[in-house]
Amino acid sequence: MTRFEPLLVLDDIKKNYGAIEALKGISFTIGKGEVVALLGDNGAGKSTLVKIIAGGLEPSGGRMLFEGREFLARSPSEAKAAGIETVYQDLSLATNVDVVANFFMGRELTRRVLGMPVLDEKAMEAVVAKALASAGTRIPSLRTKVEHLSGGQRQAIELNRFVHWGGKLVLLDEPFAALGVEQTRRGLEMIRAVANQGIGVVIITHIMQQAFQVADRIVVIRQGVVAGDVATKDTSPDAVVNMITGETLAAAGAAG
Amino acid sequence: MNPNTRRTLEFVLDNLVWFMLLFVLLVFSLFVPNYFQPGIFANIIEASSVLGVMSIGLALVIIAGHMDLSVESVAALSAMAVGIVFCSAGIGMGVQLSPDWLGVPVSLIIALAVGSAIGAFNGLLIVKLKMNAFIVTLASYIWVRGVVLALSGGRSAQDLAPAIRWFGVQRLLGLPLTAWIAILCFVVFSLIMAKSRFGRHLIIIGGNQNAAFRAGIKVDRILITSFVLAGAIAALAGWLLAIRTSGATANLGMGLLFNAFAAVVIGGVSLKGGVGALPGVYAGVLLLSAINTAINLMGLPATSTQVIHGLLVLAAVLLDTLKLSIRQKLA
Numbered sequence: 001m002t003r004f005e006p007l008l009v010l011d012d013i014k015k016n017y018g019a020i021e022a023l024k025g026i027s028f029t030i031g032k033g034e035v036v037a038l039l040g041d042n043g044a045g046k047s048t049l050v051k052i053i054a055g056g057l058e059p060s061g062g063r064m065l066f067e068g069r070e071f072l073a074r075s076p077s078e079a080k081a082a083g084i085e086t087v088y089q090d091l092s093l094a095t096n097v098d099v100v101a102n103f104f105m106g107r108e109l110t111r112r113v114l115g116m117p118v119l120d121e122k123a124m125e126a127v128v129a130k131a132l133a134s135a136g137t138r139i140p141s142l143r144t145k146v147e148h149l150s151g152g153q154r155q156a157i158e159l160n161r162f163v164h165w166g167g168k169l170v171l172l173d174e175p176f177a178a179l180g181v182e183q184t185r186r187g188l189e190m191i192r193a194v195a196n197q198g199i200g201v202v203i204i205t206h207i208m209q210q211a212f213q214v215a216d217r218i219v220v221i222r223q224g225v226v227a228g229d230v231a232t233k234d235t236s237p238d239a240v241v242n243m244i245t246g247e248t249l250a251a252a253g254a255a256g
Numbered sequence: 257m258n259p260n261t262r263r264t265l266e267f268v269l270d271n272l273v274w275f276m277l278l279f280v281l282l283v284f285s286l287f288v289p290n291y292f293q294p295g296i297f298a299n300i301i302e303a304s305s306v307l308g309v310m311s312i313g314l315a316l317v318i319i320a321g322h323m324d325l326s327v328e329s330v331a332a333l334s335a336m337a338v339g340i341v342f343c344s345a346g347i348g349m350g351v352q353l354s355p356d357w358l359g360v361p362v363s364l365i366i367a368l369a370v371g372s373a374i375g376a377f378n379g380l381l382i383v384k385l386k387m388n389a390f391i392v393t394l395a396s397y398i399w400v401r402g403v404v405l406a407l408s409g410g411r412s413a414q415d416l417a418p419a420i421r422w423f424g425v426q427r428l429l430g431l432p433l434t435a436w437i438a439i440l441c442f443v444v445f446s447l448i449m450a451k452s453r454f455g456r457h458l459i460i461i462g463g464n465q466n467a468a469f470r471a472g473i474k475v476d477r478i479l480i481t482s483f484v485l486a487g488a489i490a491a492l493a494g495w496l497l498a499i500r501t502s503g504a505t506a507n508l509g510m511g512l513l514f515n516a517f518a519a520v521v522i523g524g525v526s527l528k529g530g531v532g533a534l535p536g537v538y539a540g541v542l543l544l545s546a547i548n549t550a551i552n553l554m555g556l557p558a559t560s561t562q563v564i565h566g567l568l569v570l571a572a573v574l575l576d577t578l579k580l581s582i583r584q585k586l587a
């Protein structure tokens with residue numbers, strides 16, 4: 001934890017959905033260039049936390065410090081403006097438009113024609129082609145509507161999108177759920193490469209092996225509280241499983 | 257399937273309405289006496305200008321995944337407002353401006369102000385208060401028509417100021433300027449939809465509003481703008497209507513909504529949002545107009561127009577479903 005300069009500090013973040021207390025006070029820190037794997041059972045509150053950081057949900061309590069300053073994104077566009085990119089568990093693609101339109105969603109390039117801004121399709125297509133090629137993602141035509149693509153291809157587009165736009169902090173909510181072995185390997189490599197640029201990464205996954213492969217630190221959430229926060233090298237898959245299920249909390253605490 | 261066949265098929269599907277229009281024109285030209293003459297084609301375009309303009313606004317909100325049933329009443333109110341100010345007979349106040357031509361921009365501003373205000377009202381209720389678009393605009397459809405009735409007291413305004421009428425009289429290449437205005441609107445808004453960020457965002461919102469929001473697109477602002485545009489465009493249709501009829505009556509434009517709806521759906525705009533383009537809508541408008549003209553020429557009773565339009569809408573929706581399943585097979 002000391003190895004990284006703090007990027008985002010979560011301090012006692014709470015979220016209630018009506019009577020349900022989804023988050024009961026989450027505190028941990030994400031460092032610059034650090035990959036944090038966020039683990040926990042279904043319904044533990046992982047996605048809720050990600051949405052709060054990304055400006056899609058308002059917390060019921062607590063505060064955040066982003067680069068040392070008090071921070072709360074009231075909308076995804078505010079979070080983006082601050083440099084936070086998010087890949088959501090339920091993908092965020094508009095399937096009625098093509099790959100290029102999705103890649104540049106909300107950030108379309110324009111050129112001036114008679115003084116008016118006109119979408120610069122050629123330039124955008126070139127950028128997308130380059131980004132996908134360097135990530136080894138094959139998609140038949142960038143002008144295909146996304147509805148004609150497979151689940152894995154869609155996820156690949158989302159992943160490439162965040163790698164391309166970068167920013168300061170990247171939040172990934174189960175980004176590999178639909179990916180094959182090779183694509184997952186590339187995805188993990190991409191995450192490392194992104195982190196090596198000094199970007200902080202939070203990745204949610206249910207696959208222990210992925211967490212140990214890519215993460216510097218593992219944070220476990222159980223029933224809305226942090227049940228463990230340990231450096232990957234100081235723990236083992238078995239210890240983490242215990243934190244997730246809550247069987248031997250004391251042992252997990254000792255490991256951290 | 258090889259990519260070329262697929263591309264051809266998609267092209268045909270995307271432009272189906274144009275093929276239908278050509279087919280219908282061909283059939284009518286062959287079988288309806290006196291149909292095939294330039295004058296008739298000019299007539300088809302001329303007769304479709306009001307409907308065409310109105311359909312643009314409706315198409316925009318439907319592409320964005322919403323609905324605007326108020327366009328017909330908004331057009332009527334704008335026409336009535338223009339009529340009351342600039343007509344010299346009936347309930348018209350016969351306002352004279354000097355020079356004469358000032359009446360043109362002033363009447364346009366009046367119409368557009370009325371339309372944008374109602375559009376903004378609809379948009380705010382739907383976007384900010386999250387009310388259902390169907391209900392909100394249905395209510396507007398009713399109350400705005402009510403305002404028209406109340407303003408006119410059931411009477412009409414006649415004899416629109418000649419300077420404004422000029423747009424309906426003056427011809428360019430065989431078409432009155434009103435028709436050129438409609439064509440210009442289609443060109444401008446087609447370009448906006450295909451080439452601008454606003455258009456791109458509107459389509460994305462129609463496809464996946466949540467994704468658009470997450471991508472940082474100002475969804476609320478764009479949706480409200482689309483309702484304001486629909487209102488303003490409907491008002492322009494009303495202005496053209498006032499010119500066409502040289503005034504305004506209390507029940508002006510009744511039934512236009514359903515024709516606009518038919519044109520939009522026939523034109524390939526999907527009611528579930530995110531799908532469709534304005535050139536297709538124009539083809540849809542021309543198709544309806546071509547059929548009306550044929551009905552007139554054949555001397556069929558005007559009542560049969562309604563039956564045919566109804567069937568056409570059904571056919572269009574059927575086609576939409578069919579296209580969807582073909583597309584799924586293509587995927």
Ligand SMILES: Nc1ncnc2c1ncn2[C@@H]1O[C@H](COP(=O)(O)OP(=O)(O)OP(=O)(O)O)[C@@H](O)[C@H]1O
Pocket residue numbers: 017020022040041042043044045046047048049089
């Ligand atoms: N919109 C909502 N309204 C009400 N309750 C919600 C809502 N979203 C999530 N919850 C509840 O909040 C809790 C945390 O959900 P969340 O989606 O954050 O879990 P998660 O850790 O991401 O689970 P998974 O691994 O299954 O994705 C769950 O109990 C869930 O039922």
Ligand SMILES: [Mg+2]
Pocket residue numbers: 046047048089173
């Ligand atoms: Mg989740």
